[in-house]
Amino acid sequence: MITVERLTKRYGAFTAVDDVSFEVRPGRVTGFLGPNGAGKSTAMRMMCGLTPPTTGTTTVFGKPFAELVNPGRRVGVLLDASAQHVGRTGREVLALSALTMGVDKRRVDEMLELVGLSPKEAGRRVRNYSLGMRQRLGIANALVGDPQMLVLDEPVNGLDPAGIRWMRSLLRDFAEAGGTVLLSSHLLLEMDAIADDLVVIGHGKIVAQGAKSELLAVAGSVASSLDDASLLAALRGAGLEAETRPSGGLSTPASPEEVGRVALAAGIVLTGLGAAENHGLEELFFDLTSEHGREEVGAA
The missing domain is CATH 3.30.70 (Alpha-Beta Plaits)
Structure with missing residues (x-):
């Protein structure tokens, strides 16, 4: 479980994340939604210990992320698919992660097969990967440690329709096996298809949260x-x-x-x-965020 309590991040006079609190529960996919610049990525970086909060706390399995022993074996993280060593091959990226985490090297081939990267593609330098291939490699890297939790920021960017469908199935299966998934995406139809719970953020503040079925009712x-x-x-x-x-x-x-x-x-x-018929997720999203659209350039 991820527990976020009164998380706030300020950059000078600009508040990127403002007193945010929510939980991400095991066995469920939690969708994290908001307009560009709403604070989603900043919040996720704070949850993973990459950005220090101004105030507030986040615990993962009851501890701050930085206190987890060998965190890659507990939490798989993909926050930016482009942030991979472009001079290494896809296989080298995974092999290094497996070595660092003490994972059996056979896991590398298993993950390459799982995400659909062929041996030829795995032998290419990451600089020659398309965005979709980098996303697949990033997912493989998040899963190579066999974690119990996934934190993914826009993981379907660059995937074709078949890839999006594959991603949906993979995350659904992960949650149904008892895993915990926090997923940020701007593709509302995909979020509608996969999310069990929703957290909607605008101008750094939570504007709605709860079970998707209840929010759409x-x-x-x-x-x-x-x-x-x-x-x-x-x-x-x-x-x-x-x-x-x-x-x-x-x-x-x-x-x-x-x-x-x-x-x-x-x-x-x-x-x-x-x-009465339920709202669609798109209708709910625009109803909740119409006053919280991006007005200035700030932390995403």
């Missing part, structure tokens, strides 16, 4: 009847808010049970009644 009902005008009047007469829908019928914050009771009392025949 919409209270209320949609209803249609043989006489929608009368149903609208009956609902409003009962003190319930309601409005007509462009596609027909009515929407209301009232529960289906409340709508049914009002219709019955008014003698109105309902032709349809159900819970």
Whole structure:
């Protein structure tokens, strides 16, 4: 588990991360969302001990990251796929990590196969890798220590649709095996497909967090009847808010049970009644962050 408590980072007068608190739980994929410049990358760097916080703490498995013994065996990290030694081959990058962590060298070939880098590609210098290949190598490097947790910042950048699908499957399997995943991505459709929990940040502050299903849920009902005008009047007469829908019928914050009771009392025949449809993640994201878009250049 990752526990973030009141994490703050200031650069002079600019506050990149402002009093952020949340948890990342085992067996779940937690999506970390926010506009460019919202503070996601800075927060993730502080969690991994790469950037000192101004105030606040982060614990990983109950300890600060810097206090973990052989941290690569506990936490796999990919914060910047371009930050790899361009003069080494892909295989050399993984072999050095395996040697540093005391991992069996056979793990190198296993990870190259897992991420889809062929022997020929593994023998190339990283300077000759595409962004997608660097992402795959970065994931292999994060996994080579057989960690229990992954912290990944925009890991699908540069991947083609097949690669994105592969990444989704890999992370889903990792979480379902009991692993912990913190994932930052600007691809909302992919986050919608994979995340169990969401943490949404804007201007360095948490603007929403919780289970994705709860954040996307919409209270209320949609209803249609043989006489929608009368149903609208009956609902409003009962003190319930309601409005007509462009596609027909009515929407209301009232529960289906409340709508049914009002219709019955008014003698109105309902032709349809159900819970309101959930928000899409894209709609939720823009609703939450419309006032928190990037206004100035600062720490990402």
